[in-house]
Amino acid sequence: MAGHEARLRELGIELPEASAPAANYVPFVQAGGLLYVSGQISMDETGRLITGKLGADLDTEAGAAAAKRCALMLLAQVKAACDGDLDRLKRVVKLTGFVNSTPDFTEQPKVVNGASDFLVEALGEAGRHARSAVSAGALPLGVAVEIEGIFEIA
Structure with missing residues (x-):
């Protein structure tokens, strides 16, 4: 079975560099075999923030694309925590x-599917996970999506 790095290469995906914390926290904490990764905010390939409110400025498809970017950032943090070995x-x-959305927007699960679908595509069964998808009236720096994760590592 090919490793995670090989699968990402097959998909033509290069992980971004793990970003440094923007405030007084660490990007991840390992406790035993679990890795807790701090919330990763939506930003594009150039590092520009993906901002806006779902239900007003962005549609569900754009939100899902922003969530996928968060998932890429999560994997970048996992790779950094594993000393560069994503496998x-x-x-x-x-x-x-967390989805920055209007009070009447109800498609938060479809937005977060952008991250979930990507992780399953990239990692197979190892990408299947428990999940919550919640509305937020605002997110840091006005970003559209923020996602945190818990990962099991060797």
Whole structure:
């Protein structure tokens, strides 16, 4: 079975560099075999923030694309935590997705599917996870999506 790095190469995906914390926290904490990764905010390939409110500025499809970018950033943090060896990742345990949305917007699960679908495509069964997808009235820096994760690593 090919490793996670090989699968990402097959998909033509290069992980971004793991970003440094923007405030007084660490990007990840390992406790035993679990890795807790701090919330990763939506930003594009150039590092520009993906901002806006779902239900007003962005549609569900754009939100899902922003969530996929968060998932890429999560994997970048996992790789950094594993000293550059993403193949130490055993499975995605849980994601919590926060969607900057209007009070009447109800498609938060479809938005966070952008991250979930990508992780399953990239990692196979190891990418299947428990999840929450919740609305937020605002997110840091006005970003559209923020996702945190728990991962099992070797």
